[in-house]
Amino acid sequence: MQNPQMKHLMKGAWTLSLAALIAKVLSAVYRVPFQNLVGDTGFYVYQQVYPIYGIGMTFALSGFPVFISKLVAEARVPNAQAEIAHQALVLLTWLSWAMFIGLSVFARPLATLMADPELTSLIQTVAFMFLTMPILATGRGYFQGTFDMSKTAVSQVVEQLVRVAVILLAAYFATKAHWSVYQMGAIAMSGAFFGGIAATLTLWPAYQRRFRQLRFTFPGLAAYQRLLGRFVREGGSIALFAALLIVLQLIDSFTVTRGLTASGVEMVAAKQLKGIYDRGQPLVQLGLVVATSLSATLLPSLTTAYARHQDRRFVQTAGQLLRFNLAFAAAASAGLIVLMPAVNWLLFGDVAGQFALQVNVLSIVFVAMINAYNAILQSLDRYRKMTWSLVVGFVVKLATNQWLTAQYGTAGASASTILALGVITLLLALQVPVMIRRELNQRYFLSKLGLTTVIMVAGVFGSELLLPLDSRLTAVGQAAAGVVFGVGLFITAATKLRLFTIREVLALPLGRRFLKAIQARS
Incomplete structure (x- = not known):
């Protein structure tokens, strides 16, 4: 061209x-x-x-x-x-x-x-x-x-x-x-x-x-x-x-209210509980925007490498896509979990349904990985098994949702979503070539990411204990301080542990400026 x-x-x-x-x-x-x-x-x-x-x-x-x-x-x-x-x-x-x-x-x-x-x-x-x-x-x-x-x-x-x-x-x-x-x-x-x-x-x-x-x-x-x-x-x-998340939400529409009423909850209360449970949807959407928008810059390179039969470059780019999606999704999901009381109060006026929402935002990690595997498999023109993986996940959600909701309330519905997404992620991962799967854990990436996330969560949780949460105004302070502190901690820990290579950092928007800033400090 x-x-x-x-x-x-x-x-x-x-x-x-x-x-x-x-x-x-x-x-x-x-x-x-x-x-x-x-x-x-x-x-x-x-x-x-x-x-x-x-x-x-x-x-x-x-x-x-x-x-x-x-x-x-x-x-x-x-x-x-x-x-x-x-x-x-x-x-x-x-x-x-x-x-x-x-x-x-x-x-x-x-x-x-x-x-x-x-x-x-x-x-x-x-x-x-x-x-x-x-x-x-x-x-x-x-x-x-x-x-x-x-x-x-x-x-x-x-x-x-x-x-x-x-x-x-x-x-x-x-x-x-x-x-x-x-x-x-x-x-x-x-x-x-x-x-x-x-x-x-x-x-x-x-x-x-x-x-x-x-x-x-x-x-x-x-x-x-x-x-x-x-x-x-x-x-x-x-x-x-x-439409992955939307189909799961559609299953919720048919089963969550029924599950709640089957457990003895009055219909009026069941409607309110379902409304509280639905607060998780905008949180997951925003988390996914954070998790996947940066890694989207790699998709043109992935397609170009495959079209030009540059196998090694394709494998490396696919590995970067998986690592970026997992890292940013883990940061977004963990951050929302620890900040959920403040975020819930800030956005919706109370802390109702907190545990169910914390379980729900784990969806960010699985959907981000599903998106990455989907991009790789579509580049390889493997459609049939990909579609069946989704169908199996939807069946898992449909089979477990009402029962888990009846047993554990809206937290059960969130758990059913995570179970379905986990099944889809696993089935897609098994379809990706072995050499790409190995790229995910290059240089002990998973261990480094786990440690980086723990450091971020511990730091943010500790900072939240210092700030009271008794009104929407204090929720603003907690959420804002938590986000700034959490992002700073994640970047610092990721830099110290060399979570990403220089090549990977340069592949990100503003990556060159970030490297210059780090070099200027050292």
Whole structure:
């Protein structure tokens, strides 16, 4: 690839990564003021139906667009690329209408399975979002496949901004007008549809200009069958990995409330407890942003090394990806566990559900490693066994969640999530070539990481004992001091123990400046 073209591609990739980061942060952060406005029961109502939206958003935002961009890039010839995009649009239109009709018709049975028939109107509202999926997924995939990342990036940010605005406005007016939590939830869920419409409007002019003059002939059922097969095998795998946590949350929606009531908890209290349990979702999301955003810089190098048959470089880069993801995820997870009382009080106004949330944030480590293994295996084009690994994990969650919740409350539900993620991580790790698995513990990395994490946790825990926690104001001080002290301790211990090599530090953003600062002190 010519140098100007490579620069254009890398610039586009960074633009898309930045937009995805902004979208993730928005998706996590809005839940805090939302919960503060509507309370734990209102949060429960919203979060019960959110996974249905989340799956549709994943299809339209990161799952199918990535797969369609791959198909478009493979076609190379402009007219062939347009033909592929058109066929994808046809297939996704049928899929989206099937999902819209299915959710609309079966909304009440689904709500009943969630142990709360009053959720029917929310499910019917979120169904409209699926009507925006075909043009969003196809448009984003087509433009990414032709290396025009800016349109996808803008549509992502616009979609999240509009959706979050509608949700927060619904929560605000619900408190002023004294709406029921279900009325509030239905209007908040409409943000998914309006966000999708807004994103569609940002894509449509450019998409229409490209396709307006084209006429497509019917390629025959065989062509659509082949494309559908690839959608299921490859696109389905990509979408499932992107929706991993959301599928686990969907299982929670059907089983946690039932598990709580089966243990003798009254329905009103069960709804509140489920709302408290759902506080863990934005914490895990934010932790994953911290854990994986830096290591994302290695993904282009991984793909390039494999494409150029540079086996040794591929193995080294894969090892770096695993080590970075594990190190940053361990730091984020351990930090949140030790700071949970302050973080819980600061963000949500009390320390309810603390132990369940501490167990839940262990998810950060497993999901970060799953993402790393997924990137490596996708680079090797190994889709089938990857997908089965996910399916096995989902079955474990489904089989254990309600029983563990009935036995141990929401902490049991958190434990079920960790068990499922642990199974998926193990199955994926076994599929990675042995030489890459060995890279994970180069230079006693795991021992050094364990010691670094223990030093950080001990230091932060000790500092927290010196500061009282009796109000939201003191929670701000504890959380802020803990984060600053914890980051400083982790970096210092990692530097002293030589957790990362100089080459690995240089691979990180601002790595060169960090090295210069360390050398200046020594």
